[in-house]
Amino acid sequence: MRISVFSVVSAFIFAGLLFGSAGADQTDKVKHEYVGAKKCKICHKKDGIYPSWAKSRHAIAWDSLSTEKQQDEKLKFYYTTGTTAKGELLTGVQCEVCHGPGSNYKKKTIMQDRKLSVANGLIIPDETTCKKCHHDKAPAPLAKIAKDFDFEKAVANGVHQMHEADTTGTK
Numbered sequence: 001m002r003i004s005v006f007s008v009v010s011a012f013i014f015a016g017l018l019f020g021s022a023g024a025d026q027t028d029k030v031k032h033e034y035v036g037a038k039k040c041k042i043c044h045k046k047d048g049i050y051p052s053w054a055k056s057r058h059a060i061a062w063d064s065l066s067t068e069k070q071q072d073e074k075l076k077f078y079y080t081t082g083t084t085a086k087g088e089l090l091t092g093v094q095c096e097v098c099h100g101p102g103s104n105y106k107k108k109t110i111m112q113d114r115k116l117s118v119a120n121g122l123i124i125p126d127e128t129t130c131k132k133c134h135h136d137k138a139p140a141p142l143a144k145i146a147k148d149f150d151f152e153k154a155v156a157n158g159v160h161q162m163h164e165a166d167t168t169g170t171k
């Protein structure tokens with residue numbers, strides 16, 4: 001097979017288009033990694049979001065499972081956030097479950113700008129974000145609460161709050 005100079009040159013140009021422009025928009029080029037809620041706390045403590053979330057059902061969800069249930073791989077998806085680049089399992093429903101892995105948007109200069117944040121992995125959550133877990137095919141405790149799951153109401157009540165006692169009988 002004869003490879004023309006033209007095809008070699010155009011292959012380089014194509015590769016350049018794919019990998020070249022390391023601009024502000026890093027979507028699809030850089031992997032978004034989980035960093036954990038403690039990193040978000042640095043800036044979202046003063047606005048009250050971290051301290052409020054830390055007491056929420058979501059934050060304590062994993063810790064409120066019995067040790068036996070913590071071995072259940074099926075529950076892991078629903079009660080944990082993901083693993084960091086270093087392989088640490090982040091337990092509970094942390095910020096990044098709803099807002100996306102934060103390694104590329106957590107810098108102040110990016111966070112201040114919604115468009116830039118979204119381009120770097122920030123998710124502005126909507127009902128579909130919650131329905132990953134709050135659906136009736138989910139494991140027992142969650143399937144039970146899926147019946148009365150109401151996104152509008154949950155957001156109106158404060159999605160970083162929900163400090164009521166455990167009503168789900170998880171233990």
Ligand code: HEC
Pocket residue numbers: 035036037039040041042043044047095096099101102103106107108111112113114124
């Ligand atoms: C270096 C400081 C800093 C860190 C770290 C940080 N943020 Fe932010 N964040 C900001 C600032 C500043 C804003 C813009 C003002 C505001 O809404 O508080 C913001 C806004 C946001 C918004 C609102 C976006 C919008 O337009 O509605 C979300 C959601 C958010 N941050 C989530 C997170 C999450 C999750 C983490 C951890 C992975 C995190 N932030 C880490 C500083 C930070």
Ligand code: HEC
Pocket residue numbers: 037040041044049050053054058093094095096097098099125126155159160
């Ligand atoms: C269960 C999903 C969920 C988790 C967990 C969560 N958030 Fe949010 N967050 C939301 C939703 C939904 C909104 C939009 C709320 C609205 O429209 O009023 C929001 C809005 C925000 C905003 C914009 C300002 C505001 O109050 O509306 C910031 C900042 C934010 N979240 C930061 C965080 C941080 C930091 C954490 C972890 C400490 C966190 N969130 C955990 C779902 C979540």
Ligand code: HEC
Pocket residue numbers: 057058061077078079080093097098125126129130131132133134141142145151154155159162166167168170
């Ligand atoms: C990764 C899975 C996951 C996602 C995504 C998720 N949740 Fe949850 N949610 C849970 C778990 C786990 C619990 C605690 C269940 C328990 O008590 O065992 C919970 C509990 C709740 C509760 C308390 C229910 C009760 O009656 O005690 C509300 C309200 C809630 N979530 C709202 C939301 C909203 C709103 C969103 C989206 C913005 C959301 N959740 C996204 C896993 C999730």
